[in-house]
Amino acid sequence: MEILIVEDEKEIAQLINNCLTREGFECHIAYDGLSALEKAKIIQPDLIILDLMLPKLDGLEVCSQVRNLGMTKDPYILMLTAKGEEIDRVIGLSTGADDYLVKPFSPRELVARVRALLRRSMRHGGQAQINETRHFTLNLDEHTAIRQLDNGEEEKLDLTALEFNLLVAFVNYPNKVWTRTQLIDKLWGADFFGDERVVDTHIRRLRKKIEPNPAQPSFIKTVVGVGYKFEDN
DSSP states (O other), X not given: OEEEEEOSSHHHHHHHHHHHHHTTOEEEEESSHHHHHHHHHHHOOSEEEEESSOSSSOHHHHHHHHHTSOOSSOOEEEEEESOOOHHHHHHHHHTTOSEEEESSOOHHHHHHHHHHHHHHHHHTTOOOOEEEOSSEEEETXXXXXXXXXXXXXXXXOOOOHHHXXXXXXXXXXXXXXXXXXXXXXXXXXXXXXXXXXXXXXXXXXXXXXXXXXXTSOSSEEEETTTEEEEOOO
């Protein structure tokens, strides 16, 4: 699922991005209200994390305009603010926000709020987020991965959280060549410390679980001198 983060404080925006990316969400960032509206039209996010105090256009106005854009998706909106007064919560929710979170907040609380909002679409008859290729079916809500075997049978893959998120990244961008640095940013973000060759270790482990012959991979290909790419044509 795609999330648009609208926050003018870059450190907070990056913190939110890293936190949610590790949970398997596809995140985009806007640093002011006008950029947020433009990105929302293009991205069509499932959820918007929206700061109340923004340059160019404040969060309340962004919230109100998003509700009037007539987008294909009607995104959930989680309002962020440093203010805790009841009047701000009332105003925020009255303009179309679905939930309200006061700064400072813990990453765990943020993830819990995001997941709670996105689960509403399932309770209200929406569809689970499914990513599919010819041989793989990934359910992002249930964190399950299934491989379609050539004999027509299905195999449920036993993946760790990191392996699942790695496969999600590959499946979401077929044929994209990823460098090790890009994969580290995608999976660990600013929390990563160590040798980037650790990516090779996780690739080997994932290949053992999804490839018919890990020594001659059919899906995760090595691009010599660059990195890796996923093919399932």
